[in-house]
Amino acid sequence: MQTIAELQAQMAVIQKQITEQKAAGKREAIADIVFKMNEFGISINDIQRKIAPVKAKRSKTVKYRLEDKAWSGKGKKPKWVKDIEERGGSVDDYRIA
Numbered sequence: 001m002q003t004i005a006e007l008q009a010q011m012a013v014i015q016k017q018i019t020e021q022k023a024a025g026k027r028e029a030i031a032d033i034v035f036k037m038n039e040f041g042i043s044i045n046d047i048q049r050k051i052a053p054v055k056a057k058r059s060k061t062v063k064y065r066l067e068d069k070a071w072s073g074k075g076k077k078p079k080w081v082k083d084i085e086e087r088g089g090s091v092d093d094y095r096i097a
Helices: 004-040 044-050 079-086
Strands: 064-066 069-071
Touching (some): 069 079
Antiparallel strands (some): 064 069
């Protein structure tokens, strides 16, 4: 049975091999990308224009609040709003905006 130290030494060797393989794969991928860019006349600017900026998801403005529950007034009514209306109340009594 191997000792922990021996296993850790093997792991270090394997980790080094993994790092070297990743580096070689990265070099090959970059070379392939550059070749295709040259072949088709693609510039960095062409690529940057095609990458759509990630838009931050806008949070909905809360218009109604009951304790820890909130609703924007859009979409399906939450249960707490339906309960208020079933009791004859108005959701406008809970309007905050």
